[in-house]
Structures are given as C-alpha cells and as structure tokens.
Amino acid sequence: MKRLYTVHGRLARPANVRRNMVKTLVQTLTFWGIFFGIFPAILYKIESASPFARYRFASRQWRRGSIVLFVLGGFLAWMSAIFMVSKGQGTPLPSDATRALVVHGPYRYVRNPMAIGSFAQGIAVGTFFGSPTIVAYVLTGMIGWNYFVRPWEENDLEWRFGAPYAQYRDAVRCWIPHLHAYESEIDDSVMRRVGR
Secondary structure, three states: OOOOOOOOOOEOOOOOHHHHHHHHHHHHHHHHHHHHHHHHHHHHHHHHOOHHHHHOOOOHHHHHHHHHHHHHHHHHHHHHHHHHHHHHOOOOOHHHEOOOOOOOHHHHOOOOHHHHHHHHHHHHHHHHHOOHHHHHHHHHHHHHHHHHHHHHHHHHHHHHHOHHHHHHHHHOOOOOOOOOOOOOOOOHHHHOOOOO
16 A cells, blocks of 8 residues: 655754753744644634634633633643653754654653643633633644644654554554553663664
8 A cells, every 4th residue: 555644753862951941942832832732823813703603602610611621631741742752852843853762751641642632721721711612623723633644643653663652553543542551562772663
C-alpha cells in the first residue's frame, strides 16, 4: 500500500532539557492564546449575532465543571510535554521533533495524551461560555486532527523509529487509555535511532 504522507518532521537540534522546556512553554502559551483565546472569542462574537446565541447553556455548575476540566486537561497536556522534553530530547512541535521515542509517563497508557488534554481544554472553554459554536469548533478540530494530523504524525514516528514505534502503536490505544502501563521490551538505545 502506497503511503500518502512523505514529509517528515524536523528533528530538534541537540539541546539541554531547560532550553527545550522554555521552547515548549512558549509553544504552549502561543497555542493556548490562539486556540483557546482568539479563535473562541471570534466565534463567540459571531455566535452572539446569530440565531445560535439562543442555544447557549452556561450556568454556574457548567462553569465550575469547565474550570476543573480545563485544569485537568492542562495538567495532562503539560505532563505529556514534560516527558516529551525530558525523555524525547525535543519538543512537541513537528518542526522541533523529539530525537527519541517517548513511551514514558502518560504515553505508557495512551498514545495521544497531549491531544486528549488539549481537546479537553477546548471543550472546557466552550462549556464555560455555554457556546455550542465553540464546542462544535473543538469537535471539528478533533475530527480533523484524528483523520489528517494523526496519520501524518504516526507515519513520521514509524519512519523515524521503525519497529519500536510499530510495537508501541500496536500495543497502546490511540484515544482510550489502558489500565495497565505499556512495558517496552526494547532497549532505550534503540528508541533513539532516528531517521533512515
């Protein structure tokens, strides 16, 4: 079967954990500002002038739950980023991709913990404002990420790490966490084999 995805991420230059953590923090704050701030604000404003405004569902209970969901999603996403930086020797961005396969921390239970955390945060923003348009925006983003970004990312990981990634992918589910942690039988030095 011919692969549709041939462009690969760019490996991070060797850098210490501190430098990669600072880059990851800047990336995260930029991402949050755009996807949890600017875009939702624009959609909320458009929604306010449309018939969809009557479907808003904000209440104190929704807002409290939304804050908790945002914090939990942020915690999961940040824990994932910390393991990517400390074990992967890179950052979450494809333009600064990890030099080692990360199968530690949250990645031992589910393949996409950072995406799960980020989507939970997006849903939290939508429910905080009681906005069906923002919730629809996040759900559309989830579908797009699953069908367009994820296949590219998985192809890139398989190209860079080969059999260790294929073994991991086959053992750990994409979206639904396992109760038991993934245990790799492959030596960490093999996990660092990058590119071909």
